[in-house]
Amino acid sequence: MPDTVPQNAGFMIAAYTAAAVILVGYAVLLYRRSLKP
């Protein structure tokens, strides 16, 4: 068992941000496509 928990929250934040950008970005892309005549 490690004495201290690894301090790597930056990676977690980066991954969560990347996932949100891709999923929200795709949702926006679909919405914009639906507005085109």
Place this chain on the structure above:
Amino acid sequence: MKLLKTGRWITAVGLALLAGVYVRALAFTPVERFQGPAQKIFYVHVPAAWCAMLAMGLVGIGGILYLLLKDPRFDRFGEASAEVGTAFSMVMLTTGPIWAKPIWGTWWTWDARLTLTLFLFLLFLGYLLLRGAVTDPGLRARYSAVVGICGLVLLPFIHLSVYFFRTLHPEPIVLKPSAPSLPGPMLITLLFSFGVFTLLYVGFVVQRYALAELREQAEAAHA
């Protein structure tokens, strides 16, 4: 148009619940003591991988049904599912290396699981490129169906690759014959995330299917 609005609503609910997944995962799920906070990437990486594989599986099943029944709705569904699967593959292939770096010490390694998931992503891209390159609708649907079926065949190899080959990637902890080996709060967060990602998949596919239908109607009106 009704289908498009339904898809939008499902997507909106899915995105709102995704925020709930983030809150639950970041604030109400314990930190794993060996991996630290980076382990929480698990709650977006695994459901994204599930959705990518679900998408390809359904593209393949749609392809089989198209070849059997020649119903263009299955081809349209395959097109929609492939594009949505590409988005989820991107999430899987982005979050995976970000998780791997602090835990394995490397962003990427060419082992069986990682290489096969990259191949899945490339197959999605190939499927979409093929659809863009073939103009005849009948040929396009037939060729696409064959690529989709190839993708469906690939899925068991991806899932079982961690058993067949020596790999850094861990074995499944939920989708396996025995009970999930995960503490209760972590399992609840994971299952919640699975549900939300699947809902997002449904919302995206419904929207994308409706857009394809509208495009075909417009093309038919111009012809």
